[in-house]
Amino acid sequence: MTLPRKETRFLLIALVALLLLPFATMLLGDRAWLLSLSVGSYCLLYMINAQALNVQVGMTGLLNLGPIAFVGLGAYTGALMLTAGDNALIGFYAGFVPELSGHLRWVLFFLDPNFLAYLTVIPVAIVLSMLLSLLLGLPTLKLSGDYFAIVTLGFAQIFYLVVKNEAWLTKGSAGVTDVPALFSFCTGPNRIEFFSHTAHYFFGVAVLAVCLYVVVRLRDSYLGRGLLAVRDNELAAQSNGVNVAKYRMLSFMVFSALAALGGVAMLARAKFVSPNDLNFMESILFLCCVVLGGMGSVRGVLLGGIALGALGEVMRIGLPVVSETIGYEIPAQVRYVLFGMILILVMRYRPNGILPVAAEEHAGGLEKLGAHRDAEPTFFKLGTKG
């Protein structure tokens, strides 16, 4: 099976557009530029985490209600490793690499001690997150969808409580502050102004590109066809020799690895992480992106992430302004009401999302196994039992 070309083109164009965005909005003046970077980098986080979640929810049909625990683990691992011992990790690299000056600093950005420290943190975060998914995944492999969803939700809440209460490690409710920036030339008196605002944005685009590559390659491999088969009809997949437990674990581990990466991207943007970032609402927003875009559709979820990320951030910034203009205080929760309505309306009128998976992309899942997609468990339908 070849890569669906239309999709590849779409994804490449989207990535290039995201790369060019800061340069385009520069022409609109400083305020618009900063605003576009703030909204854009926020959208990127949603796009990354939604792609990660899509592997599990969209491609394998396993509802995970606690993705924020894995994102948070990535962010906390990064924050704690980077700040440990007075930024010892960065100091360690600074002793190795030559000190550069002027524009050489950003041309040879991969020699930057801060960046090298971030690169060291990423694999650790990914491995820890995958271990956590193994820990949670192994005992829950046989659970039905509803129960799996509830276990992940409960797990994320416990993770939140642990982070909040184990202050000796995580600094408790105050969170980890003063996390070093992505590059040494992003802060301090000798910073390069342009990169101090855009470095985390470009890092986000790079992470998104990695995510998209992994997700598309996974889906188009035999492993991906196994995932789709498990989603479409577990029983049929099993009878055709697909090891359901193995594929459920695979999707969980791929999700957790990408989510940890998303967590590090989140950290690079905020340079701060606290238990508030592990809110249950965040998990629901990631889910919202996947549902709106179309479960299983890589392009759709990308659009879903852009749409909801932008909507959320624009409303967060815009609502106070609008409230002031019309003289009536619009509560900030309006955006959550909107997200709730999106979940309900999409499920009712477009259960496959705004950009559903096209038939040809989907081919090779169940169809190859000769089964039909009609045996999924239904919700209180006459003629079926539970």
Place this chain on the structure above:
Amino acid sequence: MLFLEYTLNGLNTGILYGLIAIGYTMVYGIIQLINFAHGEICMLGAMVTATFLGWAFGVDAIAIPAAGFVVFMTLAALMDGGFGILLDKIAYKPLRGSSRLSALITAIGMSLLLQNLAVMIWGAGANTIKVPEGYTSTAILQIGGRLGIRITFFHISIWLFTIASMSGLYFLVQKTRFGMAMRATAQNPTAASLMGVRLDKVVATTFFVGSFLGAIGGVAVAINKGSFDYQIGLYIGLVAFAAAVLGGIGSIPGAMLGGIIIGVVEAWAAGYLSEIPHPLVEGGISTGYKEAVGFTVLILIILLRPQGLLGSRGGDRA
């Protein structure tokens, strides 16, 4: 003595979790849906009660007549039962026959929607429910000093209400024709429908009863805690769901038993966690973990005994 006090506190909260868990267990028993928005329905019950009492006796009222309190709380709970029916009609009914994932996501969306609509109506600050004078303060029975075991009118009334509603439910489900229809629907909706059971009526009644009890439970939890805000639904909803699963989802006595167990364990955790030495830090384990009790029990029970304590059927539940 302390142990007795913690246990009694746990029993008092536990029956409230049980009342709320009944809503989860009945709905799951009939339509196999985790009604994620049930916690929000309970929260709405408490909010509406507070609003009614504020309208009737003034926001600053100190003493509220007992009869007025009962009347307005009942009114609010009946209204909340109506919300439950509406919730099913608007959100869940159009999805009958589609995938279970869709139904669950809709329920999550509904929970998000109701929670934040509540913020827009009542604000994000803390609310209190006014109670008649002496309702929660006058001890009928007091053992030990000022901080010893005390039983108030509030405790007596929630126990009476719980016993009455459990007996009422037992009578409704086991002894009436309509209860038979409910049990038949839970077993096999198609066959029940062919025997002339009106499924819509059964589902609507289930939502009404669950939401009514949930509203009373929500009000009582709010009174017990002293103050509450829009987020109360998320936590008590999840704990009550844990209780429903612990007792065996679909089983009404199981929901009550599960609620009581979780309530008691939670109270013990609140009392004794700080006495367990922390392996790495001076002082004991943080009492902040009290809230983790419900989730931990939930995960353990799903992993170890998914059919719950009183659940009869294995296999198909999880």
